[in-house]
Amino acid sequence: MVDRRKFLINAGIVGGGLAIGGIGTLAFNQYSNYRFRDDGSRICGTNLVTWRKEGFFEINKILEKLMGLTNHISLVTSYSMRSNYSRRIREGSETPSLQSLEYAIRQIKSLGCMDIMLKPHVNVEDGTRTLIYPGEDFYNMYFKEFIYPLAEFAEKNSVEQLCIGTELMLAATISPGVFEKGINGIRKRFGGKLTFAAYDSTASFIDFWGMLDFIGYNHYNPVNPDNPTLNDMEKDFAPTISWLENLAKKYSKKILFTEYGCTSLDGGAKMPPTKTRRYMRNKRVDFNEQNNYIKGFYNSYWEKSWCLGGDLWCAYNPEEIEEESRNLDYYWLGKPVQATIEERYFNDANQNLHFTE
Numbered sequence: 001m002v003d004r005r006k007f008l009i010n011a012g013i014v015g016g017g018l019a020i021g022g023i024g025t026l027a028f029n030q031y032s033n034y035r036f037r038d039d040g041s042r043i044c045g046t047n048l049v050t051w052r053k054e055g056f057f058e059i060n061k062i063l064e065k066l067m068g069l070t071n072h073i074s075l076v077t078s079y080s081m082r083s084n085y086s087r088r089i090r091e092g093s094e095t096p097s098l099q100s101l102e103y104a105i106r107q108i109k110s111l112g113c114m115d116i117m118l119k120p121h122v123n124v125e126d127g128t129r130t131l132i133y134p135g136e137d138f139y140n141m142y143f144k145e146f147i148y149p150l151a152e153f154a155e156k157n158s159v160e161q162l163c164i165g166t167e168l169m170l171a172a173t174i175s176p177g178v179f180e181k182g183i184n185g186i187r188k189r190f191g192g193k194l195t196f197a198a199y200d201s202t203a204s205f206i207d208f209w210g211m212l213d214f215i216g217y218n219h220y221n222p223v224n225p226d227n228p229t230l231n232d233m234e235k236d237f238a239p240t241i242s243w244l245e246n247l248a249k250k251y252s253k254k255i256l257f258t259e260y261g262c263t264s265l266d267g268g269a270k271m272p273p274t275k276t277r278r279y280m281r282n283k284r285v286d287f288n289e290q291n292n293y294i295k296g297f298y299n300s301y302w303e304k305s306w307c308l309g310g311d312l313w314c315a316y317n318p319e320e321i322e323e324e325s326r327n328l329d330y331y332w333l334g335k336p337v338q339a340t341i342e343e344r345y346f347n348d349a350n351q352n353l354h355f356t357e
Contacts, residue, residue, distance in 0.1 A: 041071075041309075041348040041349060042302070042307065042308060042309030042310075042348050043071065043072045043115075043256060043308055043309030043310065043311065044069075044070055044071050044072065044309055044310075044344075044345035044348055045070050045071065045072030045073055045074060045114075045309065045310065045311040045312070046066065046070050046072075046073060046074070046311055046312040046313075046314065046315045046332075047073075047074045047076050047119065047259060047311050047312065047313050047314040047315065048062065048066075048073050048074065048075055048076065048104075048314070048315050048316065049076045049078075049314050049315070049316045050076075050094075050096050050100075050316060050317065050320065051078070051094045051316075051320055052094070052096070052320060053093065053094075053095065053096060053097050053100070054096070054097060054099075054100045055096055055100065055317065055320065056075075056096050056097075056100035056101055056103060056104035057100045057103055057104075058317050058319075059103070059104045059107050059108075059317075060107060061317050061318075061319070062315055062316065062317050062318075063107060063108065063111070065315070065333050066114075066315065067111065067113075069341070069342060069345055069346075070114060070345065071113065071114055071115065072114055072115050072116075072117070072309070072311060073108055073114050073115075073116055073117070073311075074116075074117040074118075074119040074163070074258065074311045075101065075104060075105070075116060075117070075118055075119060076119050076120075076121055076314070077095065077096055077101060077118070077119070077120045077121065077150075078092065078094045078095055078096075078120075078121045078122075078123055079091060079092065079095055079120060079121065079122050079123070079146070080092035080094075080095070080122070080123050080124075080125060081122055081123070081124045081125065081127075081132065082124075082125050082126060083124060083125070083126045083127050084124055084126075084127035084128070084131045084132050084133050085133050085135065086124075087135060087137060087141055088141065089122055089141060089142065089145070089146045092123070094123075098153065101153075102153075102157060105157045105158075105159060106157075109158070115160040115161065116159045116160055116161070117159070117160065117161035117162065117163055117195075117258075117311070118150060118153075118154045118159050118161070118162050118163065119163040119166060119197070119258070120146075120147070120150055120163070120165075120166065121166050122166070122168070129166065129167050129168060130167050130168070130169045130170060130199060131169075131170050132168055132170060132171050133170060133171070134170070134171040134174065134175040134178060138171065138175060138178055139178045139181060139182060142165075142171075142178075142182070143178075143181070143182035143185060143186075144185075147164060147165075147182065147186065148185060148186065148189055150162070151186045151189040151190040152189050152190070154190055154192065155189060155190045155191060155192070159192060160192050160193065161192050161193040161194070161195065161213075162186070162190055162192060162193075162194055162195075163194075163195055163196065163197050163216060163258060164179075164182065164183065164186060164194055164195070164196050164212075165179075165196050165197065166196075166197040166218070166258075167197060167198070167199040167218060168196075169198065169199055169200070169202045169203075172196065172198070172206050172208075173202060173205045173206060176206070176207040176208050179196075179208050180208050180211060183208060183211045183212070184211075193213040193214070194211075194212045194213050195212050195213060195214050195215065195216040195256060195258065196208075196209075196212060196215075196216050197216040197217070197218050197258035197259065198215070198216060198217050198218065199217075199218045199220075201240075201243060203215070203217055203247065204243060204246075204247055209247070209250075209251040209253060210251050210253075212253070213253075214253050214254050214255065214256050214308055215247060215248065215251065215253045215254070215255045215256070216255075216256050216257075216258035217244065217255055217256070217257055217258060218257070218258055218259040218260070218313075219240075219257050219259065219260040219297065219301075219310075220259070220260075220261070220262075221236065221237060221240055222236075222269065222270050222271065223236045223269040223270055223293070223296075224236060224270065225270075226267070226270065227289070228269050228270070228289065228292065228293075229292065229357065230292045230295055230296055230299075230355070230356065230357045232296075233269065233292055233293055233295070233296025233297070233300075234296045234299055234300055237296060237297070237300040237301070238300070240300075241300055241301065241304070244301075244306070245304065245306060248306035249306075254306050254307070254308040255306055255307060255308060256308040256309060256310065256311070257301070257307075257309070257310030257311065258310075258311055259310075259311060259312075259313040259314075260294075260297055260310045260311070260312060260313065261293075261294070261312050261313035261314065261330045261332065262289070262290045262293035262294065262330070263290060263328060263329050263330055264285055264286060264287050264289070264290040264327060264328060264329070264335055264337070265283045265284075265285070265286065265289075265328045265329070266283050266284045266285070266286035266289065267283060267286075267289075268283075268286065268289055268290060268293075269289050269290075269292070269293045283328065285327050285328060287335055287336045287337065288336070290332075290335065290336075290337050291335075291336050291337040291340055292357065294332075294337050294340050294341065295340055295355035295356075295357075296355075298340070298344050298353075298355055299354055299355055302344060302353075303351050303352075303353070309348075312332055312341065313330050314330050314331065314332075315331065315332070315333055316331065318331070318333075318334075340355060343355075
């Protein structure tokens with residue numbers, strides 16, 4: 001088992017800063033053949049987001065913070081629909097350009113120590129993506145016109161994984177045949193691994209998991225008590241452990257937590273993501289609640305045999321969001337929870353790591 005932290009300290013990456021050279025390519029090319037998961041360790045990753053069209057051209061500002069900590073990055077690309085019944089997915093003001101996305105992929109790959117998942121999101125202006133309705137032309141709208149071009153882009157840029165959909169729970173459960181046809185089409189265009197990012201227990205009703213390489217699950221399970229303790233977190237996560245384990249056994253697939261996280265908002269552990277933004281301005285910061293949520297997540301799931309690892313939600317260039325909002329939202333870098341994440345990610349081989357308050 002390679003000691004990741006020791007390797008990176010010896011390489012001069014951790015503890016000594018990260019050199020930027022040439023035209024902005026991170027100077028880590030001499031380790032381009034190194035892969036953290038060659039030793040069978042889990043995916044220790046994060047979702048990386050931008051809300052600017054050319055935002056990924058500034059990816060080095062965040063890669064410097066992630067270097068030596070994560071071995072996986074999900075690049076999130078956001079698109080837009082007007083309503084749950086719209087028949088068109090379009091680029092919006094928050095959609096990164098393909099040129100900036102290609103640049104980001106090139107920069108990450110120059111490091112040689114992180115795999116990439118391309119993870120498109122469809123945001124609904126007057127609705128929610130979980131309830132996007134699959135009309136008669138859903139295959140053409142979603143797969144033929146939207147996902148297939150992204151699959152070809154991912155293949156061209158040697159991306160390792162593609163998420164074929166994020167939280168499209170209504171569409172995925174009532175139109176499995178359309179997704180099966182779509183998956184077959186993606187396989188013809190993309191040679192990497194495929195998953196789907198499900199949300200809540202509806203994941204149990206998806207029928208096409210067997211066609212994918214692993215099961216994806218976005219974990220935002222709310223915890224009921226006010227001011228929850230670490231024990232409360234673990235107690236409320238227990239039912240999810242059971243049905244996720246059954247899902248993994250049913251399809252003989254491992255589960256990647258394609259998103260997991262908690263805001264540092266007082267009451268954030270109790271609040272589903274859809275309600276977070278509207279309460280942020282009226283709540284106070286609670287770094288301890290965020291930290292306990294992540295500790296409870298690791299204690300509950302991380303060392304299960306079916307757990308492939310996870311990608312935190314989320315990281316982004318801190319210049320894109322004002323400090324007051326960063327202190328309340330899911331952003332984890334520079335907060336007390338980062339120490340917990342580092343302990344888990346740096347000790348992935350430790351099968352007896354248990355966090356306490």
